[in-house]
Amino acid sequence: MIPHPTRPVVEVADILRAHGEAYGARHAVSPLQAAVLRRLVACRTAALGGHRDACDRCGYARVSYNSCRDRHCPKCQGVKRAQWLEKRLERLLPVEHFHVVFTLPAALHPLALYHPRRLYNLLFHAASQTLLTLAADRKRLGAQIGITALLHTWGQKLLFHPHLHCVVTGGGLSPDGRRWIAARRGYLLPVKVLGRLFRGKFLAGVKEAYYAGQLTLGGSTATLADPQAFRRWLDALYRKDWVVYAKRPFGGAQQVFRYLGRYSHRVALANSRLLTLEDGQVSFRWKDYADADRTKVMRLTADEFIRRFLLHVLPKRFVRIRHFGLLAGRKVATQWARCRQLLGGPDVEPPVERTWLDRLREWTGQDLSCCPQCQGPLTRQPLEATTTAQARGPRRLDAFGGVDSS
Secondary structure (H helix, E strand, O other), X not given: OOOOOOOOOOOHHHHHHHHHHHHHHHOOOOHHHHHHHHHHHHOOOHHHOEEEEEEOOOOOEEEEEOOOOOOOOOOOOHHHHHHHHHHHHHOOOOOOEEEEEEEOOHHHHHHHHHOHHHHHHHHHHHHHHHHHHHHHOXXXXXXXXXXXXXXXXXXXXXXXXXXXXXXXXXXXXOOOOOOEEEOOXXXXXXXXXXXXXXXXXXXXXXXXXXXXXXXXXOHHHHHHHOHHHHHHHHHHHHHOOOOEEEEOOOOOHHHHHHHHHOOOOOOOOOHHHEEEEEOOEEEEEEEEHHHOOEEEEEEEEHHHHHHHHHOOOOOOOOOOEEEEEOOOHHHXXXXXHXXXXXXXXXXXXXXXXXXXXXXXXXXXXXXXXXXXOOOOEEEEEEEOOOOOHHHHOOOOHHHHOOOOOO
């Protein structure tokens, strides 16, 4: 039996409960950020209600509180994450795959923070069109490839670092759909050409939005309101080499999807990376990729930790996992089936639908419908959400510096 997972020593919610209101009193927090903070504070507490499971046979009882289901919460979305990963692994074609990462230069970070929805959408568009255009070029591959792209906005230190992870098929369908065209083993597309085309497409989108008056410029981007300053800024970005990472994933595409799956339905960091919360200081583990992936410990003030965490709050209803080419839209089922037919892959049986209880049984080795002491059936009784201020935590958005519209 797999041991039941233990609660981390420190959780993001603990930091927010202890220092969230003080942070909101000293710093500006948007209504969206404030709503996220409030949900994370209330997650799995009496504020959201829950249920009581009791065994009539031996008298065992336990209380479980509801989760907030916010996609920024380190404790939520576990089932959705598992479902997403299973679906991705089921859709893997029996070909070589490549891991391609598109990164925005630091000079664009202020603009991305000021206009996250527009700049993130442009990142998806520029990266996907770069890959699809080059792959369709007959001098390169001459085929339609499949792409799964996932947005990350953070680095190991929680600083703002927007980049797009793409898992790309090592080949694709011919224009007439009659044959599979395989990429050269260990090689997809030239990295320098990828970087230049990506740079051109992204900056063309920024330029178009600027001259259409779609960019409101303020704060650290206010100087760009002057057209001459904007042109100089743009010229400097055109002269800079943009970083694009493109390699065959070590261990295969499954390893990449499992890595991305850890953050496919949450942001910033897992609670397991947190170490201590003492005297207003937060410490957490991080990997220094410049030092042979050595694990180090970073210490931040609680205010700085919360500030960095809030950098990664996504726009409302923003889709951060998207599919392109062979894996896009309504045609994905027929295109995928055609690819498998051409590649001679084995028939895939329809997946068996499993409930969250089934998945939890797999993860923990425990059946939550049975008493852990006598294995008798448990009776579930719902618990109403608590209305006391202490259990509820700060409800008003202005407790975190936002504007309460209620």
